[in-house]
Amino acid sequence: MTINTYDNPKTYVVGQFQWLELPYSFKHLFSDLDNANIIFVITDSKLTATAYHPFSAHKRKTLLEKAFPESLIEIIPDNPSDEEWSEELDNLINTTGALIDRIIFMSEEGQEGYTGKYKQFTSVQDLDNSDDILLPENENDYLIGVKDALVKQYPKVFPTVDVALWKNQYEEFLLARKPQEMWWRFVGGFSDPSDESFEFAAQRELIEEVGEIKHGELKYEGSFKVDDWRYRYERDKIITSFYSCEYIEGNINARDDIEELKWFSLTEIKKMEAGNDLAPEHIPLFNLILKKYL
Incomplete structure (x- = not known):
C-alpha cells in the first residue's frame, strides 16, 4: 500500500467496479473533482470468474488507473462480517494519511453494511449493475468474451x-x-x-x-x-x-x-x-x- 499525506480532504469511492469500461454516468459523477482528490477502494470477493464477479481486482484497478491517473487506488478483501470489513476500511483510510471529505458507496449493500467510525458517507444507486455496463466498440475482445461466457452459463x-x-x-x-x-x-x-x-x-x-x-x-x-x-x-x-x-x-x-x-x-x-x-x-x-x- 502506498502511504500518502494530503492537504485537501479526499473523497473515498468504495465498490466492486465490475465493468468492461467505465460508464459515462460514473465518469460524469466525478467530473467536477480533481483526480488527486479521489481515492478508489476496490472490494475484492474471494470468488473469481463468476457472472457477478467476472473480472479480477487487478483488471479493475487497471481500468480505474487509466480513467483516473492521479487517483490513489487500493484493494481490500470482502468479509462475511460487516464489522470486520468496516474496520478494515477504516484502517485503510487511516493508513493513507488523507483527510476524509466523504465516503461514496457504489451499492446499497456497501452503505448498509458499513458500521465504521466515519459518518460522512452516501451511496450511488445501481451504477455497478450489469445492465448499465456500456460496451465500447473497441473494447478488448477477450474481456467481452469473458463476460459473455460467464453470463450465459447455466447456474451451478x-x-x-x-x-x-x-x-x-x-x-x-x-x-x-x-x-x-x-x-x-x-x-x-x-x-x-x-x-x-x-x-x-x-x-x-x-x-x-x-x-x-x-x-x-x-x-x-x-x-x-x-x-x-x-x-x-x-x-x-x-x-x-x-x-x-x-x-x-x-x-x-x-x-x-x-x-x-x-x-x-x-x-x-x-x-x-x-x-x-x-x-x-x-x-x-x-x-x-x-x-x-x-
Whole structure:
C-alpha cells in the first residue's frame, strides 16, 4: 500500500467496479473533482470468474488507473462480517494519511453494511449493475468474451461435505474455527473431482483438517443448501452433504485451513448463538444435530 499525506480532504469511492469500461454516468459523477482528490477502494470477493464477479481486482484497478491517473487506488478483501470489513476500511483510510471529505458507496449493500467510525458517507444507486455496463466498440475482445461466457452459463451447484465428529455417545462434538473468524463450524470443504464419492470426500476433508485419527463409519445425516456469504448474490449456490462419525482415537490437530479445534457438549452448542458463536451458514446442520441427539 502506498502511504500518502494530503492537504485537501479526499473523497473515498468504495465498490466492486465490475465493468468492461467505465460508464459515462460514473465518469460524469466525478467530473467536477480533481483526480488527486479521489481515492478508489476496490472490494475484492474471494470468488473469481463468476457472472457477478467476472473480472479480477487487478483488471479493475487497471481500468480505474487509466480513467483516473492521479487517483490513489487500493484493494481490500470482502468479509462475511460487516464489522470486520468496516474496520478494515477504516484502517485503510487511516493508513493513507488523507483527510476524509466523504465516503461514496457504489451499492446499497456497501452503505448498509458499513458500521465504521466515519459518518460522512452516501451511496450511488445501481451504477455497478450489469445492465448499465456500456460496451465500447473497441473494447478488448477477450474481456467481452469473458463476460459473455460467464453470463450465459447455466447456474451451478457446488457440492461440499461436512462432518460432525462425536464422542461419548453423542454428548460432545468437535467444532472448528477458521483463521480471522470467531465462529465455530463443523469440519468440511469442497468435493474434489478426484474424489470417488461424497463419503470419500468427507473422510478426506476430516483427515486433512483434523489429522490421522481413527474414526467410526460415516453416517449420512442429510443435505442442505448452504447460505455461504460469498455466493449470497451469485446465481451459483452450494449444497452440502452432511455426515457424522464417532471419534475413536488419535491426536487431533488443527490443519489445512483450520485455526482451532475444540470439543463442545450439545448443551453448550444449544446455548451458542448464530452469527456470534456459530457460523451462520451451518445453522441448519446444528439444528439437525441438536434435534436428533440432544
